[in-house]
Amino acid sequence: MYAAKTAGPSSSRFFADEMNVAASAKLELESDLRRAIAGEGLQLYFQPKVDLATGRVIGAEALVRWQHPRRGLLTPLQFVPLAEECGLIVALGDWVVAAAAAQLRAWTEAGIETVCIAVNLASPSFQQPDIVDRLVGIVRRAGVAPRQIVLDLTESLLMVDGERTIAVLDRLREQGFGLALDDFGTGYSSLGYLKRFPLDELKIDRSFVSDASGDSKDAAIVLSIIELGRHFGMRVVAEGVETAEQARFLLAKGCPIQQGFLFSRPLPAADFSALLQSGRGNDFRRQLAAAG
Known part of the structure; x- marks a missing residue:
């Protein structure tokens, strides 16, 4: 059946x-x-967000991995759909937030200058009636402030029960959480609602970034999102940047904050810690220049 x-x-x-x-x-x-x-078995990897205006790492996205005892290291595509299907997605989301907060606390205790960490918030988690209190409790038990966490939300999530969504977003922002709209442009967002959502960040989906420097339609979409973010006072982040050509196009069009394999693949916590400790200064700008 x-x-x-x-x-x-x-x-x-x-x-x-x-x-x-x-x-x-x-x-x-x-x-x-x-x-x-x-x-045990779950672990977080961190993909840096780079500001090409300074060359520095200004944040990271936390991505969950599962070190399965028999199947090896599994990516989210190999187990997140299962978590959604069997009702484990809320518990998995709580684990990710708690692990990110614990890592932030560990960096602080080690004297490492930390950055904001973005975590994906699934729709079932967002729909929980106690979502605000639960998230606040998780991060405060870890000894960090909510302002150190950015919640990545999808368009489809935000478009369910708009009035409740706005009320929950307002409460999350009042507590200090950063709010980002992930994969912007791929869903069904209403600009009328968008102007009412208390968002801090728009993330340009990789599907537009990949051809933006060569496809006039994708370029128009990217430019529109950058301009929209500027008018709404939101930071704009380009995801999936893989080539120097893409990075230069985005930088020239007013989007210096970028994330993708050009700069770094997702890193285990120890490697990302080393990246933060190294400072890296203008290394990413030099890396882009060296790419021709």
Whole structure:
């Protein structure tokens, strides 16, 4: 039945032994994920956000990884959909926020100058009635201030129950959390709502960045987002920057804050700590210049 439902409306499927094999493997992975969230196995990687106006790291996005005992290191695409399906996404989201806050505290205690860390907030977490109190409690138990955390929100999340969304965003911002609209331009956002959302940051989706320097339509979208952010007083971040050509185009058009493989892949906490300690000064600007 579930195989037929997954295949879409008016579909039918005949039973096969492979279905039992797949169901058993899925159930086993779900059980492993429950143990990982409650114990060990999950870890955070950090991808730097770079300000090309100064060349410095000004923030990072926290990305969860799962060191599975038998399957090795798993990326979010390999287990987050499962967490959503089996009702573990809220617990997983809480773990990510708690781990990011704990890392911020560790950097402070080690005397490392910290940056704001962005974490993705899934829709089921945002819809929890106690979401504001829960997030505040998580970060304060870690001994850090909410202003050190940026919550990445999707357009589809924000468009559900607009009035409640605005009220929750207002409360989160009052507590000090930064608010970013992730993958902007890929959803169904209403500009009428956007001007009412108390957002600090717009993130240009990588699908527009990849061809912005060569495709006139993508370039127009990117330029529109940059201009929109400027008028609304929001910081604009370009995601998925992979080439020097893309970086130069964005910088010339007024978007110096960038994130992507050109600068760094997501790094384990120890490697990102070393990056923060090194200072790196204008290294990223020199790196861009050296790229020709």
